[in-house]
Amino acid sequence: VSLETDMSADSTRVVELVAEPLEIELVEPFGIAGGAQALAKNLLVTIVLEDGTRGLGEAAPFPAVSGETQASCLRAVEASRPAVIGERASRWRHVAGALREPCADQASARCAIECALLDALCRRAGLSLWQFFGGAECELVTDLTIPTGDVEHARASARRAAARGFDTLKLKIGGGELGRDAERVRAIASEAPACRIVLDANASLVADQALELLRALSDLRERIALFEQPTAAGDLAGLQRIGEHVRVAADESARSAADVVRLARERAVSVVNVKIMKTGVAEALDMVAVARAGGLGLMIGGMVESELAMTFSACLAAGAGGFSFVDLDTPFFMRDSAFAGRWSAGPHLKLDGIGRGHGLELPRSALS
Ligand SMILES: [Mg+2]
Numbered sequence: 323v324s325l326e327t328d329m330s331a332d333s334t335r336v337v338e339l340v341a342e343p344l345e346i347e348l349v350e351p352f353g354i355a356g357g358a359q360a361l362a363k364n365l366l367v368t369i370v371l372e373d374g375t376r377g378l379g380e381a382a383p384f385p386a387v388s389g390e391t392q393a394s395c396l397r398a399v400e401a402s403r404p405a406v407i408g409e410r411a412s413r414w415r416h417v418a419g420a421l422r423e424p425c426a427d428q429a430s431a432r433c434a435i436e437c438a439l440l441d442a443l444c445r446r447a448g449l450s451l452w453q454f455f456g457g458a459e460c461e462l463v464t465d466l467t468i469p470t471g472d473v474e475h476a477r478a479s480a481r482r483a484a485a486r487g488f489d490t491l492k493l494k495i496g497g498g499e500l501g502r503d504a505e506r507v508r509a510i511a512s513e514a515p516a517c518r519i520v521l522d523a524n525a526s527l528v529a530d531q532a533l534e535l536l537r538a539l540s541d542l543r544e545r546i547a548l549f550e551q552p553t554a555a556g557d558l559a560g561l562q563r564i565g566e567h568v569r570v571a572a573d574e575s576a577r578s579a580a581d582v583v584r585l586a587r588e589r590a591v592s593v594v595n596v597k598i599m600k601t602g603v604a605e606a607l608d609m610v611a612v613a614r615a616g617g618l619g620l621m622i623g624g625m626v627e628s629e630l631a632m633t634f635s636a637c638l639a640a641g642a643g644g645f646s647f648v649d650l651d652t653p654f655f656m657r658d659s660a661f662a663g664r665w666s667a668g669p670h671l672k673l674d675g676i677g678r679g680h681g682l683e684l685p686r687s688a689l690s
Contacts, residue, residue, distance in 0.1 A: 353470035355496030355526035357386030377442025398428035455641025465490035496526030529560035586616025621647035
């Protein structure tokens, strides 16, 4: 009996790679310190295998975060064709490596292709992505983001979120007056007294500003579960100083497994925000492994992604297990329910019932 795989019987060869604009209206602009997105200008990437199996992936370029745009992403997918067509989805890590060059600086394009390959591979194998990643936990509970805005906006958002059952609120701060941000934190703390609070400055502060904000909120210190990326990506000393007062997470500072090694070695943060959209899937898995080995906590997050990419991330986080912060909330911001199915029921995301792949088919009418 031969136990060797007969590669000629592997019908996961990719015969088609298509990228289409996926434009999604939001219920409110998703504002962060560096800018806002009023419309998610994403891409839907479809891969077809030689046996007809289809896999779907999504790219969500966020210009204010990484400089990637829908147009640059589309060009990167086109440039990736030679690295994908004719290759096998079963060798997705090999393909992911080959995408480094055509998708240089376009991580969301690489992410979409990797996701589509894995979706196709799992569909063909009769496995959900949640099973593929390990099936560690059956459910995740996501936070809800309150984008930048005025105090009244924060207050009204927190009131609605508490009524919908959220137990963690993530407030986008920075880019404006710090005194007003302090008032926004106070507003959400009083409107949602049972919620833990996560602050995210998207790298917009210097350490002294962040510490001043924390001093102004010293009576609410118990409520602030995490301060995500207060300072610039390269300012690890600043992150470390802030970490003496509150739990700090790296997002912009953690764009590769090598970054995570450095963050762990220098004890700069205690949590790492893993996002497939900033690294692709293979690198994200390496980041998870390195963070665990280095004693760092895990957060799963994303850009302004629809249910498609967020279900993928949810499968990864619940499948791998051990993520103590879940920030998979942008489908709540999508006006068209076609992009937010699993997210219509509130913060609890059940993953164990998915059939094959991520289990999603976007309606053709959803494509612009
Ligand atoms: Mg962040």
